Amino acid sequence: MPYDKGCHTVFHHRYHLVWITKYRFKVLRGTIRERIREIIWQVCDELGVTIINGVLSSDHVHMFVSIPPHHAVSNVMRKVKGRSSRKIQMEYPELRKRYWGRHFWARGYFCSTSGLVTDDIILQYIDKHAPKPTDVSR
Numbered sequence: 001m002p003y004d005k006g007c008h009t010v011f012h013h014r015y016h017l018v019w020i021t022k023y024r025f026k027v028l029r030g031t032i033r034e035r036i037r038e039i040i041w042q043v044c045d046e047l048g049v050t051i052i053n054g055v056l057s058s059d060h061v062h063m064f065v066s067i068p069p070h071h072a073v074s075n076v077m078r079k080v081k082g083r084s085s086r087k088i089q090m091e092y093p094e095l096r097k098r099y100w101g102r103h104f105w106a107r108g109y110f111c112s113t114s115g116l117v118t119d120d121i122i123l124q125y126i127d128k129h130a131p132k133p134t135d136v137s138r
Contacts, residue, residue: 011069014122018110027098049066
């Protein structure tokens with residue numbers, strides 16, 4: 001089990017995160033899907049979050065990530081969902097008809113740490129949902 005290192009810390013924080021589009025509309029396709037992927041990568045890079053694996057389905061996102069101890073999961077999710085929602089609605093005005101309240105993502109998210117459920121089980125679960133196994137990962 002490889003550990004991550006910060007300036008004064010050594011840690012192994014792994015989280016399985018899942019969130020859905022509002023009303024579960026299947027809009028994560030084509031150029032929107034690619035743009036969402038880029039925005040998520042940008043936000044994670046800025047925060048120092050490592051994306052181990054991930055998948056964008058047509059109506060939800062699965063990510064297996066390593067989040068440094070100085071970031072709360074809730075703050076990471078707030079920034080990822082907030083920035084991606086804002087940018088995607090600015091760049092794709094046709095989404096305004098569907099998402100009239102300016103909310104692209106549904107409220108909340110699912111979060112689980114690896115522990116009793118091992119990293120391998122989470123990775124297998126994500127791979128099962130993937131049309132392409134490396135959809136969100138580089």
